[in-house]
Amino acid sequence: MSMPHTHHDHQHASHAHEHAGAPAGRSSRKLLFAFVLTAAMMAAEAFGGLWSGSLALLADAGHMTVDALALLLAFVGAWMASRPADARRSYGYGRMEVLVGFVNALSQFVLVGWIAYEAIDRLRHPGQILSGVMLVVATVGLLVNLLVLRMLHGHAHDDVNLAGASLHVLGDLFGSVAAILAALAIRWFGWLWADPALSLLVSLLILNSAWRLLRLSAHILLEGVPEGMDSAEVENALRTADGSIRNIHHLHVWQLASGSRMATLHAELHDDADSRQAMQAIKGILQDRFDIEHVTVQVDPGACLDRTPDCAGHGHR
DSSP states (O other), X not given: OOOTTXXXXXXXHHHHHHHHHHHHHHHHHHHHHHHHHHHHHHHHXXXXXXXXXXXXXXXXXXXXXXXXXXXXXXHHHHHHHTSOOOSSOTTTTTHHHHXXXXXXXXXXXXXXXXXXXXXXXXXXXXXXXXXXXXXXXXXXXXXXXXXXXXXXXXXXXXXXXXXXXXXXXXXXXXXXXXXXXXXXXXXXXXXXXXHHHHHHHHHHHHHHHHHXXXXXXXXXXXXOOOTTOOHHHHHHHHHTSOTTEEEEEEEEEEEEETTEEEEEEEEEEOTTOOHHHHHXXXXXXXXXXXOOOEEEEEEOSSSXXXXXGGGTTOSOO
C-alpha cells in the first residue's frame, strides 16, 4: 500500500502558516496604538499624582507602567508571530504570542501582590489626598482605558496574546473606576480608607482573570488538546469518515497558537483501499467539523511501525 500524502501535507503546512500570520499582523497594529495611549495616560497619572500628592494616582501610574510594558511585549509577540517560517523554525513564530500571554499572566500575580501590600500599608497609615485632581485624572484614565479595551475587543477566544493585553487594560479600567469611587468617597465623606479597600477588591478581580489566562497559555505550551475539543470524539469521527478506514490510532491534537490547530494520526486501511480517498475524507472531517487546518496522516501498511504504547496492538491484519 502506498503513502502518497507527503507532498500534499507539506503544501498544507505552508498554507497554515500563512493563515496564522494575517491575524497577527492586524493585532500588532492594535497593540502598538494601545501601548501609545497607555504610556501617555501613565505619564499623565504620574504628573497628577505628584501634583495632588495622591498615592492612589501614583500607584495607578505604576500599574499602568507595568501594563504599558506588557502591551509593548504583546506587540513584539504579535510581530514575531507574523514572521514566516524559516529553516530553524519550521512552524514559524506563532508560539511567541502564547509565550507572551504566559509571561503577562505571571506579571499580573506580581502586580496583585504589590497592590495588596500598598493597600494594607495605606489602611494602616492613611495620607491626605486632593480628591478633585484625583477625580479628574481618574476619569480621563477611565475614558482612555475604555477606548483601548474597545480597540482590543473582538480577538479570537484562544488568542492568548491579545487576551493577556486585554487583561492588563481591564485591570487599569477597574483601577480607574476604583480611583473615581475612592475620590468621591474622600471628597464627600472623608473616607480615606475607601481607596485601599477598593484596591484590594480590584486585585481579587485581576487575580481571577490572571489565573484563567495562565491556565490557558500553559495548556497550549504543554501541547494540550484545544479547549472544548474531545480527542476521543475526534477519533471516533475519523473511524467512520470513509468505508476504506479500518482503524485510527496514534492521534495527537494540539494548538500551535491562536486559531492554529494541528493534528497527526495513523490510519489503518482495509486491503486494496484507496489511500488518497481515505486521506481526503480524514482531512475533510478534521477541517469542516473540528476546524483543524494542518493535518499529517501516516498510512500504516501493516503493523504499526512506531515502537510506542499508542501503537501497541494496532496495525495487525
